[in-house]
Amino acid sequence: MTDDEKKLSRRADFLPQANEVRMPPALASRIELFPENKRRPVNKTVFKNDYFQLTYNTRDNSLSISTKGDLVYSAIPYDTARNYIQRAGIQYLLRPEGVRQYIELHQSTIEKYLVKSIFQVSGQKVSENSFEVKQAYNAILQNPLLEIQVTGRLMQHDETGPLSANLAGKFLFSENLKTGISGYLSEYLNFVVQATNALPLMIDGGNVQLLDSTEPDPLLLENNLSIHSNIEPALALLPQEVQQGIENALQLTNQPLINTRPLLRSEYGKELAHLRENYIAHSVHPDELAQSFENVHSAENRNLINVLSDIHATEGLLPFVNRNFNILAGDVSDSKVKDQEIVGIYVMGMHELLDVLPESADTTTNEWKKWRSFFRYEWFKALTTDPAEASYLLPIGDDSFYGVVKEELTQRFAKMHVLNNESLIHDGVRYIGLTIPVALVQKRAAVQRFILKTLNELLGEDREMPTVIVSHAPLFNELSLLSPTSEAYNKENICQEPGIEALFAEYNILGVIHGHHHIPASSSRFAKVAFGGKKLFVVCSIYSKVNTGFELLSLLNSEK
Known part of the structure; x- marks a missing residue:
């Protein structure tokens, strides 16, 4: 065999075979556990609970988390921050002190949003150093689920520009209770902890990947939740209901003050549809608002x-x-x-x-x-x-x-x-x-x-x-x-x-x-x-x- 023939032979060894499908062993054993997979040629369920499911796409060998039909993420129409809030939730589980530092770094930005939020709700014009703003800021720090949400909003702010729509529901504790986001977030955290304890997964709030080995690259784990993550410090800070949901994989109990109960379409579908039909979108472009905010990074x-x-x-x-x-x-x-x-x-x-x-x-x-x-x-x-x-x-x-x-x-x-x-x-x-x-x-x-x-x-x-x-x-x-x-x-x-x-x-x-x-x-x-x-x-x-x-x-x- 000539050198050129050897080179072509070596290269051919690496060419993909037609119609080759390789199911990861960690997932293959779970496919049969879910009857619905018999009628699903592509998206196979590999893990689920009452509100979420983890599916494996057999075409592109990818994993993804999705809600099961009844769960509502947010009552705020056209709320685009879900992935940011999920990622903030993962970061809170990994490093709650880092989330708090991120909040404190953005205090001036948050106070500007609180001024606008209070005006949207009451028509009252207050200053950034007013009692009302300080009280609203402290309310964020006293409620971990809202703190996670605000962190996600700030991540969105830093990456895509200032926010303008329904700021009260995003930053004021009293208005945020009505959005259902805390309930969604509680169930999401519950699910990802269960999933990473059941399967060798890494989850960053958006992406889901299988761990390659029992000793994965620390660089990969740095911002991902997995079975190797120490979440005890974060659990100690979360509301008791959320702790119980994560630790016991039980349905969360309801406490009106915290409102960790998720919004379900079966109960609130007509109300949410009416809210969206009558929603008046804000038209302020982020570029026009940008001059009001300083870059804190x-x-x-x-x-x-x-x-x-x-x-x-x-x-x-x-x-x-x-x-x-x-x-x-x-x-x-x-x-x-x-x-x-x-x-x-x-x-x-x-x-x-x-x-x-x-x-x-x-x-x-x-x-x-x-x-x-x-x-x-x-x-x-x-x-x-x-x-x-x-x-x-x-x-x-x-x-x-x-x-x-x-x-x-x-x-x-x-x-x-x-x-x-x-x-x-x-x-x-x-x-x-x-x-x-x-x-x-x-x-x-x-x-x-x-x-x-x-x-x-x-x-x-x-x-x-x-x-x-x-x-x-x-x-x-x-x-x-x-x-x-x-x-x-x-x-x-x-x-x-x-x-x-x-x-x-x-x-x-x-x-x-x-x-x-x-x-x-x-x-x-x-x-x-x-x-x-x-x-x-x-x-x-x-x-x-x-x-x-x-x-x-x-x-x-x-x-x-």
């Missing part, structure tokens, strides 16, 4: 290898400071940002393609000279007139246009290595930067041929060097953190080029980094996935006030 970041993307800086400056090594995965600037001190690597996204163009509308001026060779292309015309349309027309990432974009970015970021289908070695790790500004699903075959060709050239003969691949848009669905339930998810963007997976198997590729989809930091900034016959990491670290970067070093060390 530090802009300084001391990560040794700091990963960020989708910063979209609008004031000409980066909104964070890190003087170590940074990995910027595109869409950094919307205001011609310059930073001559930041060090690291940078791959371009879609917004860089616009941000580097001259501001003058007169294309006859000298500043347009270097761009004139692209004027004849439809995609370039669209880029200057209708950027949203241009994103579907852009050339594949080896086009000369991206070289000119790199020149412009290099002038603004003198100490950054702008990797336009190039590699750089830093502290023994090879970083390959691929130019994939957007997910060109319509050109999937051509894009993946470009990826395979470029990786073959850049990986070369050194199969042992630890390697990380960085791009703005994810390479394809298999190496993306975007959830299949997202509106942005396109099921067609799959890896159809077997040579890519074989390449991942053959070389010491530790993981990939991407941005593009604006996945909230609270959702998950990294995951371990199976690809190329091995486990590797996927990191997506979108900028927000609560996330000025992800520390890649610990993840690299665990992989190496």
Whole structure:
């Protein structure tokens, strides 16, 4: 057998077999316990109680928690904070003192919301230092279930912008009692503790994963509830009814003062429908409210290898400071940002393609000279007139246009290595930067041929060097953190080029980094996935006030 034949044979070993379904042993034994699974070919129940169920999707091998039909999350119409509140609940179980610190850090923000909340209820205008506001703030600290909810609201505030709708139900104890959220939260905490004690799971409030071994990576467990978590300090602080529900897996008793009884559609369905029909939505955009709130988080970041993307800086400056090594995965600037001190690597996204163009509308001026060779292309015309349309027309990432974009970015970021289908070695790790500004699903075959060709050239003969691949848009669905339930998810963007997976198997590729989809930091900034016959990491670290970067070093060390 020739060397080429041996290489092809090694690669073939890692190619997926058609229609192959691998049911994790920990779940397979539970499928038969639930009769409903006989008529469910895809979503199989593996654990449930009165209000929630854990299901396993046999198509994409994923786990998810969902409510059983009768349970209502919130009586507040269009309440979008459920995942944030669930994640805050998990963090409370893991580190109640951390949740309290988060609340105290945001005291000024909470007081502003309380001023607006009191006005919404009573029409009374009070100041932030008034007795009414101090009393309402203390009420939050005295009620753990409300404290968890407010923490979730603040996480949403920091990631998506200020809140405006039904603030009283979200921040005032007396009004929050009517929303039913405390009852929902009590049952949710009850369920996740039961589930993690029954199955080898990690739950962060949004994502559910199986533990790979009896000694899982501590980095994975840091923000996840599992059987290894010590929740005793949190239990001691929660209301007695919630403690009993968790400890004994019994239905929660009802105490009107705390109101941990959930809202059920069977009892309140007509009332909730009437409330929604007559609901008048608030129309204040978060951007208009943002100036009223200060950023209480530090802009300084001391990560040794700091990963960020989708910063979209609008004031000409980066909104964070890190003087170590940074990995910027595109869409950094919307205001011609310059930073001559930041060090690291940078791959371009879609917004860089616009941000580097001259501001003058007169294309006859000298500043347009270097761009004139692209004027004849439809995609370039669209880029200057209708950027949203241009994103579907852009050339594949080896086009000369991206070289000119790199020149412009290099002038603004003198100490950054702008990797336009190039590699750089830093502290023994090879970083390959691929130019994939957007997910060109319509050109999937051509894009993946470009990826395979470029990786073959850049990986070369050194199969042992630890390697990380960085791009703005994810390479394809298999190496993306975007959830299949997202509106942005396109099921067609799959890896159809077997040579890519074989390449991942053959070389010491530790993981990939991407941005593009604006996945909230609270959702998950990294995951371990199976690809190329091995486990590797996927990191997506979108900028927000609560996330000025992800520390890649610990993840690299665990992989190496």
